Every structure is written in structure tokens, then in C-alpha cells.
Amino acid sequence: MWNRFKPDLKLRLTLRVAAISALCFTAIAAYFLVEADRSVHARIDAIAALAARTLELQHNKIQWVNNPRSEFPDLDSVAASVMTPGLCLAFRSGNGDVVQRFCGGAPNADGEPPRVFAAFYRSLFDPGREAVRPVESRGAKVGEAVVWIDPAVLTAQAWHEAGRLMAALAIALPLLCALVYAALARALRPTQVVRAGLERIAANDLTARLPPFDLAELSAIREVFNHLAETLATTLAERSELTRKLIALQDDERRHLARELHDEFGQSLAAIRALAASARHTAAQDCPALLAECDGIARTATDMMETLRGALFRLRPPDVDELGLVASLEGLVAGWNGRSRGRPRFDVRFDGAFENLPAAVGAGLYRIVQEALTNAAKHAGATRVTLELAARKVAGNEDRVIELCIADDGRLGDAAVKSGMGLLGMRERVAALGGRLSFETGPDRGATLRVVIPALADPIVMERAA
Incomplete structure (x- = not known):
């Protein structure tokens, strides 16, 4: 003002x-x-x-x-x-x-x-x-x-x-x-061109360049501006490439960890349960006083198996390409509702068709939703979380974009947690997919995460982002 x-x-x-x-x-x-x-x-x-x-x-x-x-x-x-x-x-x-x-x-x-x-x-x-x-x-x-x-x-x-x-x-x-x-x-009319160029740079249009000027001072500004735009474009391209590699490495590590936990820790828990059942059978014949201890070992092994199953699910989600993004997200939300027993309550709504999405887009959206729901449930203390996913056409052409909106009524005191490493990881995934992310907090409580991702992108970039 x-x-x-x-x-x-x-x-x-x-x-x-x-x-x-x-x-x-x-x-x-x-x-x-x-x-x-x-x-x-x-x-x-x-x-x-x-x-x-x-x-x-x-x-x-x-x-x-x-x-x-x-x-x-x-x-x-x-x-x-x-x-x-x-x-x-x-x-x-x-x-x-x-x-x-x-x-x-x-x-x-x-x-x-x-x-x-x-x-x-x-x-x-x-x-x-x-x-x-x-x-x-x-x-x-x-x-x-x-x-x-x-x-x-x-x-x-x-x-x-x-x-x-x-x-x-x-x-x-x-x-x-x-x-x-x-x-x-x-004389100052060229400053409008400079301002328009800066606005394009601020809007992430790194192809903006200033035309030649007659004045020596403005020509010097043009040279610095164009050099800065080129350097920034190169730097962001290198950063995006590094981000894609880091995300791919992270997902590889998660899959490797999930495989190790399933093969080693899962088999050990299954063996403990089998031994507990065998010990209970022996105790029922020779020493009935050990039945309670055997049942306790079996329950502990069962609880650990459930915990391991949840960890494996988070580390290695279902194959979105086979199940589809909608079914995968519905299963994710249903799992949260089952574990939270209604507090918080998770709701999901879909608008549009999501069958022909590239695999990298579907996997990236799933990971973003997974991280956002974890932040809302564990860090914000929300009582209600709403997830909306829509596929819309871009005005003026036939391209489609995927719009994701996740809103919760959580505490603002934990906004720093919600905007920390979890939000940073989501930003990196969105940037790797060529999209935009915004995070807003309400006046008293609650927060809203908005993500817009193009439904079609360079297949090589998508493959790297996956």
C-alpha cells in the first residue's frame, strides 16, 4: 500500500x-x-x-x-x-x-x-x-x-x-x-522492460532476456541481467539434476532397507512366533506354568510383525503403476483411518481421470501425500485431514495438470516441524516433476498444502524422478 x-x-x-x-x-x-x-x-x-x-x-x-x-x-x-x-x-x-x-x-x-x-x-x-x-x-x-x-x-x-x-x-x-x-x-521507458524481465525471473521463467538498449547504463544492466539469468538457469538445472539423483538414491535405499527388513527381520520374527508356539505346546504337556510367558512372547512377536509391516509399507509403497494412483491413495488413507481409529479423520476426494499418468508422476504424488499425511497426523495434532486430487485442463491448450490440496486443522505451534525437512523433501519432489508447491497457514490454526504438477512431462525426466 x-x-x-x-x-x-x-x-x-x-x-x-x-x-x-x-x-x-x-x-x-x-x-x-x-x-x-x-x-x-x-x-x-x-x-x-x-x-x-x-x-x-x-x-x-x-x-x-x-x-x-x-x-x-x-x-x-x-x-x-x-x-x-x-x-x-x-x-x-x-x-x-x-x-x-x-x-x-x-x-x-x-x-x-x-x-x-x-x-x-x-x-x-x-x-x-x-x-x-x-x-x-x-x-x-x-x-x-x-x-x-x-x-x-x-x-x-x-x-x-x-x-x-x-x-x-x-x-x-x-x-x-x-x-x-x-x-x-x-528516457526511463526501458526500465519497464527491465521490470518485466525481473517479474518473469521471479515467476521462474529463466528464459527471460533483456533486449539491447541505447544508453550505456542500461546496456550494462542488460549484460548483468542476461548473465545472471543464464547462470541461474544453469545452476537450477544442475540443482534439479542433483535433486532427481538424490530422490532416486533415497528411493533405492528405501527399497533396499525394506528388502533387508523383510528378508532378515521378518524371518526372525516368524521364527520367534514358531518357537513360541512350539514352546507353548511343550509347556501345555509338561509345565502349564509357562503358558502365560509363551503367550506373551507370541503377542510381542505379533505386534512387532505388525509394526514391521507398517514400516515396510511406508518404505516400499504398493506399485502405483499396477494398482493405479486412486486405489493406492485410497488404501493409504484407509490405513491411516484404521491405525488412528478415527482421530484424526482422513477424507479423500477425486475429480477427473488418473489412469494414464506417467509412472513417475503417480509415484511422486503418492510419496508427497504420504509425507503430508504423516506431518498432519503426527506433528500437527490435527483432528481432520482432507485430501483432494483433481485433473484439470490448462486454459488455452489441451495439456492437463494434477492439482493436489491437503488441508488440516492442526496446531500452528508445530508449523516449524511441518515446514522443515518433510516440506523440503516434498518441494524437491515437486520441483523434479516440474510443478509448484505452496504451503499456507490459517490465522488461528490449520494449514493447507497445494501442489500443481503437469500431467505430461519429459519421459527421461520422469524416469529419473521416479
């Missing part, structure tokens, strides 16, 4: 590009504001220097012509050439009084910037700063030429320039994000 809310790589990279672009626009805006402030102060410095030089010339001219009635200071000529809206030009006498001042226009009230921006701009740039140049005559200071620009005008101009940049950002950023997302979607 959490993966549904995670942004994909395209969206994440697009958001990062958008954030970097916004930072770049902010840096550009800050640069333009700094350059504009520097240009303004350079201009008013130049105007102040021009005004001071003009006033010095005026003052020197008065002294040359000795005409005290000439007006001083006279800033009209300077103001006429440099005056712009918001610019203020003044002459300040030596005692600090402003003798003459000119100001050009007033800030436009309709274009006033927000107060927050105005306070921020004034705290950074000090737009009302004056440019002052001394006015000297014959080495003596007669006053100062002062130039400044109305802070409201500078703030409004800065807001106007910032607004233009923000408008450009509002238009360019969404377009940039759309182009980046489209480019990333096109």
Missing part, C-alpha cells in the same frame, strides 16, 4: 529540476536588483560630481567678473539635463541649510509595491542614500552638491522588475517541468 503513495523517479527528478530552476530564477532576480541598485548609485554619484563642478564654475565666474548680483547657486542647467522622476538635486551651504533643491515628479500611487517587499528592499539596499560632493572655490569649501532618489520610486521600480521576473518564472517553470517530465519518461 505504501508504494502507491511514493512518487516515481520521473516526478521526483522533475520536482528537483523545478526547485533548482526556482533557485536559479531567485538568484537572477537578486543579481538584477543588486546591479540596478549599483547602477542607480553610480548615476547619482556622477550627477553629484557634475553638479559640484558646475557650481564651482559658477562661483569662480562670480569672482572673476566681480558681479555679486549673479545668482548662486543655479542648478537649472544641471537639472534640465539629468532630471528624472524621483531624482532630487540640491545645494547645501556650509552651515547645513539647503539653499536650492529640485525634485523630479513623485512615485505613482497605483504602482506601490507590497509593504513586505518595500520593507525587505529598504533593509537590504538603503534606497534613500545621498550622493554628496563638496563645492570648493580657491581651496575653500563653499557648500555641497547633494543628489538622491526618492526611496519610494526606487522601491516601485525594483518591484516592477521583480514582477517581470516572477511572471517569466510563472510561465517558464511549468513549461520546463512538462518538458523535463516528458524527456525523463522517454
Whole structure:
């Protein structure tokens, strides 16, 4: 569920590009504001220097012509050439009084910037700063030429320039994000092919291979992926071959052990029973007190014979190829019901025809059922075990599969036992037959074993698996 809310790589990279672009626009805006402030102060410095030089010339001219009635200071000529809206030009006498001042226009009230921006701009740039140049005559200071620009005008101009940049950002950023997302979607399209290949590998399709890619990084991934798939296929094939050999060796050992027990141990028990019967016959004539001991020996030998018969049946099951899978499984279930005396209760149901199964499939299914029933009865403490075997056609073709389902209501505390070596052996048998096995436990108790095996397979593989 959490993966549904995670942004994909395209969206994440697009958001990062958008954030970097916004930072770049902010840096550009800050640069333009700094350059504009520097240009303004350079201009008013130049105007102040021009005004001071003009006033010095005026003052020197008065002294040359000795005409005290000439007006001083006279800033009209300077103001006429440099005056712009918001610019203020003044002459300040030596005692600090402003003798003459000119100001050009007033800030436009309709274009006033927000107060927050105005306070921020004034705290950074000090737009009302004056440019002052001394006015000297014959080495003596007669006053100062002062130039400044109305802070409201500078703030409004800065807001106007910032607004233009923000408008450009509002238009360019969404377009940039759309182009980046489209480019990333096109560039990352091959990752869907990689994902599909991984899903096929996860589904045990080891024939999956990735096609060539244009990008060097994806080409490197392709080479590693294909090499891994080939290595995994080879490894699993070798493992399956080893598993088939181990299963065949195990079955051979079981048959050999069953033969040894039947020939040696079985004959010894039969001899003990015969000797016990002979001893009882002799005791009945000569020593009646030994009759009880003779009967005990006979019962013990009989019980051991029954135990041996059950062990032989488990080691060497009936010939499934001759009796058929259905009859063999019915006999197996009937034997469990007889030995357990109804606790647990074993039920078996069949659906479909099982007459033409390969011998290896029938023998493998019998061994799987035998192991599963043993786990359910001895380790899980189940009270009811249900076995269902069905032969079904695969959708889209004429091939058949055998579906086996064994469910019990046993304790979950012994799930580790049920999923241990017994389940491992069943997995190996199923894998050798080219099938699939799943093991599920219920929320409170009980477990279900499901096996799906193809009804037709390679005869050589089946012969090895048998």
C-alpha cells in the first residue's frame, strides 16, 4: 500500500529540476536588483560630481567678473539635463541649510509595491542614500552638491522588475517541468522492460532476456541481467539434476532397507512366533506354568510383525503403476483411518481421470501425500485431514495438470516441524516433476498444502524422478 503513495523517479527528478530552476530564477532576480541598485548609485554619484563642478564654475565666474548680483547657486542647467522622476538635486551651504533643491515628479500611487517587499528592499539596499560632493572655490569649501532618489520610486521600480521576473518564472517553470517530465519518461521507458524481465525471473521463467538498449547504463544492466539469468538457469538445472539423483538414491535405499527388513527381520520374527508356539505346546504337556510367558512372547512377536509391516509399507509403497494412483491413495488413507481409529479423520476426494499418468508422476504424488499425511497426523495434532486430487485442463491448450490440496486443522505451534525437512523433501519432489508447491497457514490454526504438477512431462525426466 505504501508504494502507491511514493512518487516515481520521473516526478521526483522533475520536482528537483523545478526547485533548482526556482533557485536559479531567485538568484537572477537578486543579481538584477543588486546591479540596478549599483547602477542607480553610480548615476547619482556622477550627477553629484557634475553638479559640484558646475557650481564651482559658477562661483569662480562670480569672482572673476566681480558681479555679486549673479545668482548662486543655479542648478537649472544641471537639472534640465539629468532630471528624472524621483531624482532630487540640491545645494547645501556650509552651515547645513539647503539653499536650492529640485525634485523630479513623485512615485505613482497605483504602482506601490507590497509593504513586505518595500520593507525587505529598504533593509537590504538603503534606497534613500545621498550622493554628496563638496563645492570648493580657491581651496575653500563653499557648500555641497547633494543628489538622491526618492526611496519610494526606487522601491516601485525594483518591484516592477521583480514582477517581470516572477511572471517569466510563472510561465517558464511549468513549461520546463512538462518538458523535463516528458524527456525523463522517454528516457526511463526501458526500465519497464527491465521490470518485466525481473517479474518473469521471479515467476521462474529463466528464459527471460533483456533486449539491447541505447544508453550505456542500461546496456550494462542488460549484460548483468542476461548473465545472471543464464547462470541461474544453469545452476537450477544442475540443482534439479542433483535433486532427481538424490530422490532416486533415497528411493533405492528405501527399497533396499525394506528388502533387508523383510528378508532378515521378518524371518526372525516368524521364527520367534514358531518357537513360541512350539514352546507353548511343550509347556501345555509338561509345565502349564509357562503358558502365560509363551503367550506373551507370541503377542510381542505379533505386534512387532505388525509394526514391521507398517514400516515396510511406508518404505516400499504398493506399485502405483499396477494398482493405479486412486486405489493406492485410497488404501493409504484407509490405513491411516484404521491405525488412528478415527482421530484424526482422513477424507479423500477425486475429480477427473488418473489412469494414464506417467509412472513417475503417480509415484511422486503418492510419496508427497504420504509425507503430508504423516506431518498432519503426527506433528500437527490435527483432528481432520482432507485430501483432494483433481485433473484439470490448462486454459488455452489441451495439456492437463494434477492439482493436489491437503488441508488440516492442526496446531500452528508445530508449523516449524511441518515446514522443515518433510516440506523440503516434498518441494524437491515437486520441483523434479516440474510443478509448484505452496504451503499456507490459517490465522488461528490449520494449514493447507497445494501442489500443481503437469500431467505430461519429459519421459527421461520422469524416469529419473521416479
